Amino acid sequence: MLDFIWGGMMLVSVIFGICSGRQAQITEAVFSGSGAAVTLCISLLGTICLWSGLMRIAEKSGITKAISFVLKPVIRLLFPGLQPGGKAAQYICMNVSANLLGLGNAATPFGLEAMKQLQADNPDKTTASNHMITFVVMNTASVQLIPTTIAMLRSKYGSTSPMDIIPAVWAASLCSLLVGVTIARLLNGRCKR
Amino acid sequence: MTDIGAYAVPVVILIIVITGLIRVKGVFGVFTGGAYDGLEVVLNIAPSLIGLITAVEMFKASGALDVLTYAMSPVANLLHLPQEVMPLVILRPISGSGSIALLDRILELYGPNSAAGRVACVMCGSSETTFYTSTMYFGSIGVKRIRHTLVAALIADFCAIIVSNAAVGILFG
Known part of the structure; x- marks a missing residue:
């Protein structure tokens, strides 16, 4: 997918630019673009390292576990019929709490493990089960307490209160999560398996 | 309301450092280990x-980005979205680093406190790379038929876009 987007953008740019006589601007963009990317990486570096470090402490001190304990009843509600103390439920909780803290790297292994556990209970191994769908939709809806990367980008371009968008981010991610899970559940019921 | 953001970071750091000092041995070593990751x-x-970013920059310099934005402006108007965020609406579910690249350009062009800049940020913060995530999760266990996953996930993404725009309008409008 990305092959076509990346290649397509470059091809269209070159053809479109030459047709409209902007070859000089395109040449300039090639060099300024790669430079801008490095600047972006360097500004990302500080924020990402700082939060990875802080979140490692959160993980080690049991904050992730505490959050996943609080989440248990919610998970029970979202995955009816899933054994509450079982491995699948445990991994799902850990995945969600890691996502909440913005620990994408820690969340993925928990998520993949949860999928493996759900697959064990799946009667048809090539078709997604209802729980799998709910779980993947939860992951694509992304609920993050502190959107650090975005705040960093805003402060890079001169925002004095880069986190003032937090209530909006929470509202949007919560709504999309609720809508996504509701639709998944509704469609689950329609085609029972 | 927008003050919550100013408290969120210091409070989270406070909680992490306190629990870290109490419950983790060699807390700074743990921090640097995580930072290395x-x-x-x-x-x-x-x-x-x-x-x-080079591709996006070329796309912008050639004028193709303006054409794409203009072509999508009817959709933007219909949804009452700032039309500058439309390219991001398309790219967001497909590519994570692509949308960071595009968001970076949008912020540079229009500024972080513009309506477009804010909506773009909230959109990026409240949605995920839907196609990538579902491919990775289902691919890892060999599931081929994913049934209504994408329908539900994409409607959720759409909802995130609409609410992002509305929330920015209410908070900063």
């Missing part, structure tokens, strides 16, 4: 960011 994360996305 962050280094790897950035190193891993650097090549794709360099490729994608």
Whole structure:
């Protein structure tokens, strides 16, 4: 997918630019673009390292576990019929709490493990089960307490209160999560398996 | 309301440092270990960011971005979205580093406190790379028929876009 987007953008740019006589601007963009990317990486570096470090402490001190304990009843509600103390439920909780803290790297292994556990209970191994769908939709809806990367980008371009968008981010991610899970559940019921 | 953001970071740091000091031995070592992993994360996305930002920059310089934005302006008007965010609406579910690249350009062009800049940020913060995530999760266990996953996930993404715009309008309008 990305092959076509990346290649397509470059091809269209070159053809479109030459047709409209902007070859000089395109040449300039090639060099300024790669430079801008490095600047972006360097500004990302500080924020990402700082939060990875802080979140490692959160993980080690049991904050992730505490959050996943609080989440248990919610998970029970979202995955009816899933054994509450079982491995699948445990991994799902850990995945969600890691996502909440913005620990994408820690969340993925928990998520993949949860999928493996759900697959064990799946009667048809090539078709997604209802729980799998709910779980993947939860992951694509992304609920993050502190959107650090975005705040960093805003402060890079001169925002004095880069986190003032937090209530909006929470509202949007919560709504999309609720809508996504509701639709998944509704469609689950329609085609029972 | 917008003050919550100013408290969120210091409060989270306070909680983490206090629990860390009480419950973790060698807390600074743990911090630097985690920070080192962050280094790897950035190193891993650097090549794709360099490729994608260059592509976005070329796309903008050729004038194609303006044409695309203009072509999508009826959709933007219909949804009452700032039309500058439309390219991001398309790219967001497809590519994570692509949308960071595009968001970076949008913020540079219009500023972080513009309506477009704010909506773009909230959109990026409240949705995920839907196609990538579902491919990875289902691919890892060999599931081929994913049934209504994408329908539900994409409607959720759409909802995130609409609420992002509305919330920015209410908070900053």
